[in-house]
Amino acid sequence: MSSDNQRFVIQVIDHKTFEATQEKTLLEHAEAHGVEIHYHCREGFCGACRTKLISGKVEYTVDPLAFIDDDEILPCCCKAKSDLILQIE
Amino acid sequence: MKYTTFNQQTTNPLAEPMFFGNPVNVARYDQQKHEIFEKLIEKQISFFWRPEEVDVSKDRMDFQKLSDSEKHIFISNLKYQTLLDSVQGRSPNIAFLPIVSLPELETWIETWSFFETIHSRSYTHILRNLYTEPGEIFEDIVVNEEIKKRAGDISKYYDDLIFYTQLWQTQGEGKHSVDGIEYNVTMRELKKRLYLCMNSVNALEAIRFYVSFACTFAFAERELMEGNSKIIRLIARDENVHLTSTQHILNLWQKGKDDPEMAEIAEECHEEAKQIFLGAVEQEKQWARYLFQHGSMIGLNEDILCQYVEFIANQRMSVIGMGKPFDISSNPLPWMNNYLNSDNYQVAPQEAEISSYLVGQIDSEVNAGDFGDFDL
Numbered sequence: 001m002s003s004d005n006q007r008f009v010i011q012v013i014d015h016k017t018f019e020a021t022q023e024k025t026l027l028e029h030a031e032a033h034g035v036e037i038h039y040h041c042r043e044g045f046c047g048a049c050r051t052k053l054i055s056g057k058v059e060y061t062v063d064p065l066a067f068i069d070d071d072e073i074l075p076c077c078c079k080a081k082s083d084l085i086l087q088i089e
Numbered sequence: 090m091k092y093t094t095f096n097q098q099t100t101n102p103l104a105e106p107m108f109f110g111n112p113v114n115v116a117r118y119d120q121q122k123h124e125i126f127e128k129l130i131e132k133q134i135s136f137f138w139r140p141e142e143v144d145v146s147k148d149r150m151d152f153q154k155l156s157d158s159e160k161h162i163f164i165s166n167l168k169y170q171t172l173l174d175s176v177q178g179r180s181p182n183i184a185f186l187p188i189v190s191l192p193e194l195e196t197w198i199e200t201w202s203f204f205e206t207i208h209s210r211s212y213t214h215i216l217r218n219l220y221t222e223p224g225e226i227f228e229d230i231v232v233n234e235e236i237k238k239r240a241g242d243i244s245k246y247y248d249d250l251i252f253y254t255q256l257w258q259t260q261g262e263g264k265h266s267v268d269g270i271e272y273n274v275t276m277r278e279l280k281k282r283l284y285l286c287m288n289s290v291n292a293l294e295a296i297r298f299y300v301s302f303a304c305t306f307a308f309a310e311r312e313l314m315e316g317n318s319k320i321i322r323l324i325a326r327d328e329n330v331h332l333t334s335t336q337h338i339l340n341l342w343q344k345g346k347d348d349p350e351m352a353e354i355a356e357e358c359h360e361e362a363k364q365i366f367l368g369a370v371e372q373e374k375q376w377a378r379y380l381f382q383h384g385s386m387i388g389l390n391e392d393i394l395c396q397y398v399e400f401i402a403n404q405r406m407s408v409i410g411m412g413k414p415f416d417i418s419s420n421p422l423p424w425m426n427n428y429l430n431s432d433n434y435q436v437a438p439q440e441a442e443i444s445s446y447l448v449g450q451i452d453s454e455v456n457a458g459d460f461g462d463f464d465l
Contacts, residue, residue, distance in 0.1 A: 038404065038420060040429040045132055046329035047336070047408060048429075065128055067336040067408055089418060 008080040013054070013087045025061065026075035026084075037075055037088055044077035051075050056084035092187050092258050102191055106348035107338065108283055109276065110190030117192055123347075125337050126197040133200050133330050138323050140211035145218045145316030152219050152314065158384035163314065165380055166301035168230050170324075171212045172240055173297060175230075177205035177290075177331075180247045184286060187254055188279075197334060204327050211320045218316075235379050239372055243297075246289035246365075250282040277350070284342070284354050288362040291335035292369040294328055295405040300377050300394055306428040307389045322428050329429070332405070339409045363411050366402070373398045396421040 010029065011017045018033040020026060027049055030037050040048040047066030051073055058078040068074060075086075096114040103122050105111060121127045155163065181202045189195045216223035230236055256265050256274050265272050302325055309318035342351040355362075377394040385391070399415035407413050420426070 036419070039426055041326065041329055041431040043431040045129075045333055045431070046429075047333060048404065050404075050408070063128060065125065065132060065330075066333050067340050089413075 054085040105190040140214035
């Protein structure tokens with residue numbers, strides 16, 4: 001298993017590329033780097049932060065309840081488990 | 090098919106469709122066909138709250154300081170929300186329970202509707218505090234033309250489904266004449282009405298509250314009517330859970346993960362369903378116009394509110410496969426997000442309490458080691 005201080009490269013298409021650790025959620029990392037992802041609940045039940053995952057793996061910190069398609073993730077409640085390519089609109 | 094409150098036939102709820110299969114018999118939650126509804130029940134119950142817990146006494150003084158146009162905005166929104174929750178506090182029960190076939194979905198519908206009654210009770214709590222005699226406000230809801238316009242559109246899809254279900258459950262499929270009007274009751278027609286009704290409810294939960302929410306939170310940004318804002322935050326959180334449930338239902342149908350006939354109907358009625366959503370968007374914009382007819386409020390005007398409705402609509406239409414029809418990609422009211430998060434931590438200095446009910450507070454496993462740093 002990966003240790004907690006592992007860092008992954010998150011590429012947000014047409015925005016920025018930044019590094020993410022396991023300490024914060026993807027949404028928190030994106031915010032810290034000025035990448036605007038919409039959100040409401042920050043707890044996985046509303047789906048406002050729905051984002052396309054082009055490649056890579058994530059791990060959820062809580063069970064995501066909102067409806068998401070197979071190629072989508074909820075950055076408010078997941079962490080990177082590999083390098084990621086994301087697309088936000 | 091006649092409804093029975095306890096179906097004595099052995100059924101397999103794992104093989105039933107969400108609606109129009111066999112009536113539910115045993116309320117069991119050890120297994121679920123669609124486990125999402127069981128999870129939503131748990132989530133919603135963990136959000137239980139009582140209006141009386143929120144202190145709204147300071148709002149009375151704030152209210153006296155509002156201008157007449159601001160009072161109009163505040164009270165009109167409360168009336169509109171009272172209408173919405175009056176409908177939602179009963180209609181999912183009356184329309185969906187007689188035709189539901191899964192125990193977890195049946196209980197989800199009851200849980201959902203029950204929470205809407207808490208919202209209704211909170212409007213009385215707010216109004217009682219603002220007026221010695223709030224009766225007049227409630228009485229206006231049934232006669233106010235602007236509210237009536239919306240009430241008609243909101244209730245008609247429910248009423249239509251309920252009526253057809255009643256015909257079907259008492260007289261079966263076929264042509265039935267009631268008060269000189271002939272109705273052709275077939276399973277296909279029933280399912281079509283269910284599909285349109287679910288779309289109308291989804292649009293209601295998705296956008297009909299948001300003009301009103303925006304006004305409430307705009308007052309709170311000015312540190313006005315904060316008790317009210319606290320209540321509306323709790324309501325907004327619940328509405329997000331309700332919306333998630335209708336989004337799941339619509340997607341389960343569309344993606345062929347439930348009743349295959351519903352997948353066909355979803356395709357067939359796609360345009361009509363989209364028009365229902367767009368109609369609700371239009372009505373919300375008209376509502377913004379009505380609210381601001383005597384003047385705007387600080388931080389909000391009709392234009393920006395309409396943009397916000399379009400922004401929210403884009404997001405919520407794309408979840409259910411309706412695309413993003415409006416040309417807006419960034420949030421015109423970013424501060425709204427601070428009020429719409431799930432309240433687990435403090436975001437504004439005037440908000441001090443965490444209002445989620447704690448679950449699993451007592452740990453049943455205690456080891457000797459837990460007392461290691463414990464001195465008597």
